[in-house]
Amino acid sequence: MAHHDKEKRLNAQDLTGLYQQMDRRNFLNRSAMGLGAVALQQLFSPFSARGASLEEQIMSALPGIAPKAKKVVFLFMAGGPSQFETFDYKPKLKNLYGSELPDSIRKGQRLTGMSANQSSLPVVPSNYEFAQYGESRTWVSELLPYTAQVVDELCFIRSMYTEQINHDPAITFFQTGHQLPGRPSIGSWISYGLGSENKNLPAFIVLISKNASKDQPLYARLWGNGFLPSEHQGVQFRSGKDPVLFLKDPEGYDGNDRKEMLDHLRKLNEVQNEPWGDPEVNARISQYEMAFRMQTSVPEIMDTSTEPNEVFELYGPDSRDSGTYAANCLLARKLLEKDVRFVQLYHQGWDHHGSLPPNMEHQCKQIDRPTAALITDLKRRGMLDDTLVIWGGEFGRTVYSQGKISKNDYGRDHHPRCFTMWMAGAGVKKGFNYGMTDDFSYNIVKDPVHIHDFQATLLHLMGIDHEQLTFKFQGRRFRLTDVHGNVVKNILA
Numbered sequence: 466m467a468h469h470d471k472e473k474r475l476n477a478q479d480l481t482g483l484y485q486q487m488d489r490r491n492f493l494n495r496s497a498m499g500l501g502a503v504a505l506q507q508l509f510s511p512f513s514a515r516g517a518s519l520e521e522q523i524m525s526a527l528p529g530i531a532p533k534a535k536k537v538v539f540l541f542m543a544g545g546p547s548q549f550e551t552f553d554y555k556p557k558l559k560n561l562y563g564s565e566l567p568d569s570i571r572k573g574q575r576l577t578g579m580s581a582n583q584s585s586l587p588v589v590p591s592n593y594e595f596a597q598y599g600e601s602r603t604w605v606s607e608l609l610p611y612t613a614q615v616v617d618e619l620c621f622i623r624s625m626y627t628e629q630i631n632h633d634p635a636i637t638f639f640q641t642g643h644q645l646p647g648r649p650s651i652g653s654w655i656s657y658g659l660g661s662e663n664k665n666l667p668a669f670i671v672l673i674s675k676n677a678s679k680d681q682p683l684y685a686r687l688w689g690n691g692f693l694p695s696e697h698q699g700v701q702f703r704s705g706k707d708p709v710l711f712l713k714d715p716e717g718y719d720g721n722d723r724k725e726m727l728d729h730l731r732k733l734n735e736v737q738n739e740p741w742g743d744p745e746v747n748a749r750i751s752q753y754e755m756a757f758r759m760q761t762s763v764p765e766i767m768d769t770s771t772e773p774n775e776v777f778e779l780y781g782p783d784s785r786d787s788g789t790y791a792a793n794c795l796l797a798r799k800l801l802e803k804d805v806r807f808v809q810l811y812h813q814g815w816d817h818h819g820s821l822p823p824n825m826e827h828q829c830k831q832i833d834r835p836t837a838a839l840i841t842d843l844k845r846r847g848m849l850d851d852t853l854v855i856w857g858g859e860f861g862r863t864v865y866s867q868g869k870i871s872k873n874d875y876g877r878d879h880h881p882r883c884f885t886m887w888m889a890g891a892g893v894k895k896g897f898n899y900g901m902t903d904d905f906s907y908n909i910v911k912d913p914v915h916i917h918d919f920q921a922t923l924l925h926l927m928g929i930d931h932e933q934l935t936f937k938f939q940g941r942r943f944r945l946t947d948v949h950g951n952v953v954k955n956i957l958a
Contacts, residue, residue: 530925530928530929530930531928532926532927532928532929533851533853533891533892533926533928533957533958534851534852534853534890534891534892534926534927535662535804535806535851535852535891535927536801536804536805536806536807536808536851536852536853537652537655537806537807537808537852537853537854537855537923537927538797538801538808538809538810538839538852538853538854538855539651539652539807539808539809539810539855540794540810540812540832540836540839540854540855540856540857541639541640541809541810541811541812541857541858542812542815542832542856542857542858543632543636543681543683543811543812543813543814543815543858543859544632544680544681544813544814544815544816544817544858544859545632545635545815545816545858545859545860545861545862545879545880545884546815546828546857546858546861546862547591547815547817547821547825547861547862547877548623548861548862548883548884548885548902548906549590549591549862549864549877549906550591550592550593550606550608550821550825550829551605551606551608551609551829551885552603552604552605552606552621552623552885552887553623553885553902553906554595554604554606555590555591555864555904555905555906556595557904558588558589558590558591558864558904558905559590561588561590562588562589562590563587563588563589563870564587564588565585565586565587565588566586566587566588566864566865566905566907567905570903570905570907570908571586571907572908574882575630576878577630577631577878577879579818579867579878580863580865580867580878583867583868586863586865587865587866587870588864588865588866588905589864589865589866589870589875589877591606592822592872592873593606593607593608594606594607595607596613598613598614598616599613599614599616599617599896600617600896601616601617601895601896601897601898603616603617603619603621603896603898606829608825608826608829608830608833609829609833610833611833611834611836611837611838612833612836612837614837615837615840615841615889616896617895617896618840618844618849618889618890618895618896619840619887619888619889619895619896619897620887620888620889620893620894620895620896620897620899620956621885621886621887621897621898621899622885622886622887622888622899622900622914622919622953622956623883623885623898623899623900623901623902624883624899624900624901624902624909624911624912624913624914625857625861625883625884625885625886625900625914625915625916625919626881626882626883626884626909626913626914626915626916627639627859627860627881627915627916628644628881629644629859629860629881630860630879630881631879632681632816632859632879635859635860635879635881636681636687636859637686637687638859638916639859639916640687640688641687641691641945642916642917642920642944642945642946642947643947646684646686647686647691647692648691648692648943649689649690649691649692649693649697649936649945650669650687650688650689650690650691650699650809651807651809651920651923651945652668652669652671652688652699652806652807652809653669653688653689653690653691653693653697653698653699654693654697654924654934654945655668655669655806655807655924655927655929656668656669656696656697656806656807657693657694657697657934657936658924658927658929658934659806659927659928659929660806661804661806662804662805662806663803663804663805665761666763666766666800666803666804666805667699667700667805668697668805668806668807669688669697669698669699669700669805669806669807669809670699670700670701670702670800670805670807670808670809671688671699671700671701671702671808671809671810671811672701672702672793672796672797672808672809672810672811673701673703673793673810673811673813674788674789674790674793674810674811674812674813674831675704675788675789676783676786676788676789676790676831677790677812677813677814677831678813678814678824678828679813679814680813680814680815680816681813681816683811683813685701688701688809692936692938692939692943693936696751699807699809702763702767702796703788704787704788704792705787705788708763708764708767709763766796766799766800766803767787767796769784769787769792769795769796769799772795776795776842777795779838779841779842780792780794780795780834780835780838780839780842781834781835781838783831783835784835784838789831790810790812790831790832790835791831791834791835791838793810794810794835794836794838794839795835795838795839795842797810797839798839798842798843798846798848801843801848801852802846802848812828812831812832814827814828815828815858817862817876817877818867818868818876818877818878819867819868819874819875819876820874820876821875821876821877822872822873822874822875823873836856839854840854840889840890843890849889849890849891850890850891851890851891852890852891853888853889853890853891853892853893853923853926853927854888854889854890855886855887855888855923856886856887856888857884857885857886857887858884858886860879860880860881860884861879861880861881861882861883861884861885861906862877862878862879862880862884863877863878863879863880863907864877864880864905864906864907865877865878880907882907882908882909883902883906883907883908883909886919888956891926892926892957892958893926893956893957893958894956894957894958895958897956899912899914899953899955899956900912900913900914912955914953915949915950917946917947917949917950917951918950918951918952918953919953920945920946920950921946921950921951921952921953922952922953922956922957924945924946925952925957926957931944931945931946931950931952932944932946
C-alpha cells in the first residue's frame with residue numbers, strides 16, 4: 466500500500482512538472498522562439514545552404530568591415546624574445562655597459578621575483594651588430610640575416626605592451642584577451658565569427674615545433690574554444706604517424722564501418738537534441754562528421770614529398786624533417802592554400818634568463834630562414850595579398866642583466882612594458898615602423914599599442930568589428946577584447 470501511495474505521489478509530481486512546462490505562458494514563449502527561429506532560418510536561407518550554424522548566419526548578416534585578410538598565420542615565439550638582440554637597436558647602451566639602471570628610467574615599475582632581490586640592475590647592451598636594410602632602412606640584428614632581406618614586406622610595431630609579467634598569464638592574455646584560463650582563443654573567435662572555407666579541414670589549426678627548447682610549457686587551453694561551441698577549438702596537427710589524435714580507424718575497421726557508425730550516432734544525437742535543443746549536441750555531430758572527412762584530407766595535406774627541391778632549399782634543410790619549425794612553416798603555407806582560416810605556429814625556447822648569447826643564436830638560426838621563406842613563398846604565389854602573417858611573443862626582455870654579466874654570459878628578465886612584434890601581408894603597411902621606445906627600451910615614448918589594441922586590429926583586418934563579435938555566457942556578453950581595445954589605424958594600408 467505504501468509503495469502504491471509513493472508511486473501515486475511521483476506520478477502527481479511528474480504531471481505537475483509537465484503542466485508547468487506546458488502552461489499558457491511557457492507555451493507562448495516557446496512558440497514565439499520557435500516561430501522566431503523559423504523566421505531567422507528563412508532570412509538566412511542563403512547561408513543555410515552552405516551548412517552554416519545559426520551563429521555564423523547571424524554574424525554574416527551583421528553590418529561588417531570590408532576584410533583585407535581572409536587568412537592568418539601567427540608565428541608565436543613562446544617565452545618572450547629579446548627586442549635588444551632582434552629589432553630594437555639601442556646604440557647608446559654601448560657606453561653604459563655595467564652601469565646601474567637609472568631610477569628615472571625604471572620609475573618604480575614592478576619586477577619579477579627572479580630579479581626583485583638583486584642588489585643591482587646592471588645595464589647590458591646587445592652583443593650583436595645591427596644594420597639598416599631595404600628601402601625602409603629598418604634596423605635588424607646580424608642574428609636575422611634572412612629576415613633582414615624581407616623587411617620591406619614587414620610592418621614593425623616597436624611599442625607593444627602588456628600588464629602581465631609572468632609567462633602563463635601573459636601568453637594566456639595574448640591568446641584569449643584575459644590572464645585567467647577559460648576564455649576562447651583568438652583562432653576560436655575568428656572561427657566562430659567567420660566559419661570555415663574548407664569543409665574537409667578545421668578553420669583553426671595549431672602546429673608546435675618539435676625542435677624547440679621546452680623551457681616554458683604550452684597548454685591546450687591556449688587554442689581552446691572556452692565557452693564557444695566546441696567545433697571552434699583549435700585542432701593540433703602533430704608530426705609522426707598520427708597527425709591528429711584518434712583520427713585513424715582501429716585495426717580491422719574500414720571507412721564504410723565508420724560511416725555507418727557515424728550515421729547511427731548522428732541519429733541518436735538528433736533524438737537527444739530534439740527535446741533539449743542543446744547546441745553542443747549539434748557541435749558534436751559536426752565534429753564527428755569533420756573527423757570522418759579529415760581521414761582523407763589530413764594525410765594529403767601532411768605529405769610534402771611532392772614539393773620541388775627548390776622549396777625545401779628556400780625553407781632550409783630542417784623543412785624535410787616533419788614537425789620542425791621550418792617544416793611547420795612549409796605546412797602552414799599548404800594549409801593556407803587549402804583555405805584554412807587561422808594557423809597558429811608555436812615555437813618555444815625564448816626564455817633566456819641566463820646564457821642568452823648562445824641560446825639566442827640557436828633560436829634565431831632555427832626560425833630566421835623559414836620565417837623569411839614563408840613571406841617569400843606567400844608573396845610569389847600571390848597569397849600575401851589576402852594572408853596576414855604575425856610574428857612575436859608574449860612580452861619583451863629587460864635592459865639589465867639577471868645575475869652575473871660577461872660578454873658571453875648574461876641573461877634578461879621578463880619585461881612587459883615594451884617589446885617588438887611585426888605583421889606582414891594583407892591590410893598592413895609594408896616597410897613600416899610604428900612606435901618608439903626610450904634609449905633603454907624600458908618605456909614607450911611614442912604610439913603605445915596594448916595587447917587589446919593588437920587584437921582589435923587583427924579582427925578589423927579580418928572584417929570584424931571587435932565590439933560586435935560577442936558571445937553571451939552566464940548572463941554576460943563576452944568578447945576577445947573584453948571592454949578595451951582600439952584599432953591601430955596608422956598601420957593599416
